[in-house]
Amino acid sequence: MSDEPRDPSLDPLVRALPTSIEPPRDLWPDIERRLTPRRRGLPRWLPLAAALVLLLLGGAVLRRLARDPMPGAAPVASVDPTIPVDPSAGAERALLASLERDAGSLSPETIATLRRNLAIIDSALAESRRALAADPGNGDVQALLRLVQRQRTTLLQQAARLPRT
Amino acid sequence: MVDDAPSPGDDLRVDAGQSELVRRAQSGDTDAFGRLYRLHAGRVYALCLRIEGDAARADELTQDVFVRAWERLAGFRGESAFGTWLHRLAVNVVLADRRAAWRRDRRVTLDEEPVALASARAEDPGLALDLEAAIAGLPPGARTVFVLHDMEGYQHAEIATMTGIAEGTSKAQLFRARRLLREALGR
Amino acid sequence: MRILLVVAVLLAVGNPVAGGNSLAAQRPSVVRLVNIAGPLVLNGWDRDSVAVRGAARLTVSGPRDAIRVDGGQAGNDAAEVFVPRHARIEVRGGGSLDATGLDGELEVSAATGRVRVEGALRRVVVETFGGGGGAVGNVEIVGPHASVEVRTPDGTVVVRGVRGELLVTTTSGEILVGAARVRRARLESVSGAVSFKGVVERAGTLEAQSHAGDVELRVPPDVAATFELAAPSGTVGSEFGDGGATRRFTTGDGGASIVARSFKGRVSVVKQPGADVDLNASGAAGIR
Numbered sequence: 226m227s228d229e230p231r232d233p234s235l236d237p238l239v240r241a242l243p244t245s246i247e248p249p250r251d252l253w254p255d256i257e258r259r260l261t262p263r264r265r266g267l268p269r270w271l272p273l274a275a276a277l278v279l280l281l282l283g284g285a286v287l288r289r290l291a292r293d294p295m296p297g298a299a300p301v302a303s304v305d306p307t308i309p310v311d312p313s314a315g316a317e318r319a320l321l322a323s324l325e326r327d328a329g330s331l332s333p334e335t336i337a338t339l340r341r342n343l344a345i346i347d348s349a350l351a352e353s354r355r356a357l358a359a360d361p362g363n364g365d366v367q368a369l370l371r372l373v374q375r376q377r378t379t380l381l382q383q384a385a386r387l388p389r390t
Numbered sequence: 391m392v393d394d395a396p397s398p399g400d401d402l403r404v405d406a407g408q409s410e411l412v413r414r415a416q417s418g419d420t421d422a423f424g425r426l427y428r429l430h431a432g433r434v435y436a437l438c439l440r441i442e443g444d445a446a447r448a449d450e451l452t453q454d455v456f457v458r459a460w461e462r463l464a465g466f467r468g469e470s471a472f473g474t475w476l477h478r479l480a481v482n483v484v485l486a487d488r489r490a491a492w493r494r495d496r497r498v499t500l501d502e503e504p505v506a507l508a509s510a511r512a513e514d515p516g517l518a519l520d521l522e523a524a525i526a527g528l529p530p531g532a533r534t535v536f537v538l539h540d541m542e543g544y545q546h547a548e549i550a551t552m553t554g555i556a557e558g559t560s561k562a563q564l565f566r567a568r569r570l571l572r573e574a575l576g577r
Numbered sequence: 578m579r580i581l582l583v584v585a586v587l588l589a590v591g592n593p594v595a596g597g598n599s600l601a602a603q604r605p606s607v608v609r610l611v612n613i614a615g616p617l618v619l620n621g622w623d624r625d626s627v628a629v630r631g632a633a634r635l636t637v638s639g640p641r642d643a644i645r646v647d648g649g650q651a652g653n654d655a656a657e658v659f660v661p662r663h664a665r666i667e668v669r670g671g672g673s674l675d676a677t678g679l680d681g682e683l684e685v686s687a688a689t690g691r692v693r694v695e696g697a698l699r700r701v702v703v704e705t706f707g708g709g710g711g712a713v714g715n716v717e718i719v720g721p722h723a724s725v726e727v728r729t730p731d732g733t734v735v736v737r738g739v740r741g742e743l744l745v746t747t748t749s750g751e752i753l754v755g756a757a758r759v760r761r762a763r764l765e766s767v768s769g770a771v772s773f774k775g776v777v778e779r780a781g782t783l784e785a786q787s788h789a790g791d792v793e794l795r796v797p798p799d800v801a802a803t804f805e806l807a808a809p810s811g812t813v814g815s816e817f818g819d820g821g822a823t824r825r826f827t828t829g830d831g832g833a834s835i836v837a838r839s840f841k842g843r844v845s846v847v848k849q850p851g852a853d854v855d856l857n858a859s860g861a862a863g864i865r
């Protein structure tokens with residue numbers, strides 16, 4: 226709360242002033258000359274971390290390939306049995322079934338968008354669920370889990386409303 | 391084809407995109423720091439110009455702010471937006487300069503009344519420019535408090551801490567600044 | 578030079594109009610634009626009629642209180658349609674949309690291209706699907722609209738100058754809200770960043786959440802609100818309070834409720850004087 230009311234006769238003028246005024250000349254060359262050099266280079270742990278990330282990514286890709294060798298034949302989405310059931314689960318199953326039936330009449334771009342985003346959602350759901358298992362009473366994690374579940378339903382509903390070709 | 395045109399929301403995305411520039415600058419990348427300068431120079435210069443009321447001094451202080459920011463960047467932990475951190479630093483640099491100026495020139499006192507204010511309106515018909523000119527014509531103490539309180543959003547308690555004056559003095563200076571500005575602008 | 582083709586046809590009540598290139602009618606309360614494949618430019622005007630500019634191959638029909646404009650437009654040429662500014666406009670399917678000068682209601686569904694809406698509408702609802710492909714500015718809503726709802730799987734959603742209610746929900750998109758003054762706002766992304774710059778009205782609510790993205794709120798230094806900030810596997814920073822993984826605190830007399838959560842991103846609250854002022858707004862948008 227403000228410690229003092231604004232002055233009504235001046236406030237509109239003050240608000241109309243620009244918050245930014247460019248200096249009349251470029252000051253950067255003068256500033257740059259005054260900067261003392263600082264150690265450059267990457268942290269020593271970075272190569273190790275990069276190797277670890279590559280290893281993990283490689284594993285994930287291999288697992289994905291093993292599970293889904295023919296992306297074109299894959300279903301639009303799958304229901305992850307580890308995800309906690311939410312009130313909209315029944316409606317979601319119906320939406321998914323409808324989308325599976327109509328997959329042929331949706332554009333490849335639509336299918337790709339749907340798959341990409343469902344994968345993001347399912348990964349987030351799994352992450353939230355693990356966190357909730359470790360800390361079941363955490364209201365913030367519960368709220369974030371509900372957000373992701375809501376988004377899953379919204380996404381499926383949106384896809385179901387798209388015109389078919 | 392590369393599209394160089396600004397994208398919608400660029401300004402809103404600026405802060406988010408700056409964290410990478412800050413990280414690079416923290417590791418010694420002056421090019422990244424140069425880009426941070428380009429993003430923030432106008433905001434810093436505006437603050438310096440309005441509190442100092444003098445373009446040449448604002449020019450020097452803007453340089454000082456960025457040199458100081460470079461020196462202190464290692465201590466920036468990202469607990470606020472870089473722009474907020476830099477702005478706070480700029481306020482400190484400018485206020486330190488004002489305190490030094492007040493010590494140098496005892497004739498400039500908080501009670502000084504401006505003599506140049508009345509002419510501001512006649513010099514430029516644009517109200518915004520009028521206001522800029524009128525602010526520049528305020529006595530330094532009143533100008534500093536007006537800029538910090540009414541333009542930069544600080545509260546009297548914060549201004550008192552930053553400038554070393556009493557909170558009551560800050561309120562009195564703001565009252566005086568507003569009165570002088572209303573008179574100068576005929577409002 | 579393109580010529581504005583307006584064939585004014587006064588309609589009998591309830592009489593359907595035979596399909597034509599363009600058409601006008603009396604005061605329509607609803608205008609529906611369906612499956613216009615190319616880019617669509619929608620202009621609100623002060624007349625009670627609907628008109629199509631240029632050689633757009635659109636069919637205009639309907640009873641006079643519910644005009645329908647059907648697609649068929651192909652290629653890169655934009656179809657430019659003039660509609661009564663106060664009407665309720667529904668756009669279903671189609672590609673990109675650029676709407677200006679409207680102050681009634683606009684509902685866009687199943688759009689697959691960029692959507693840009695500028696004006697001061699009572700209500701704007703935009704649902705897009707695809708068309709993002711990483712494109713920046715998938716949805717941009719500019720102006721002091723009273724109520725804005727956006728649902729999109731991806732891309733960037735920019736909302737600038739909203740006054741009232743705001744709902745943005747996206748899976749992998751980024752949400753950027755500026756110069757807002759909201760009574761009730763909910764901003765949700767699963768993997769994208771959420772940024773809000775504006776004012777939450779007294780007794781208003783703001784809920785900004787992302788699972789994996791950063792959430793940044795820039796609000797006035799004198800905000801009076803109860804804050805609830807959390808990042809269970811991320812970090813929290815606020816210029817209003819002390820450190821900690823979860824923060825609940827009140828500023829002023831706590832009139833508004835502000836909630837920001839990110840599961841593994843960074844949640845930050847920054848003091849921003851003039852947060853609801855849009856310095857980039859065009860004069861026409863009237864956001865000040």
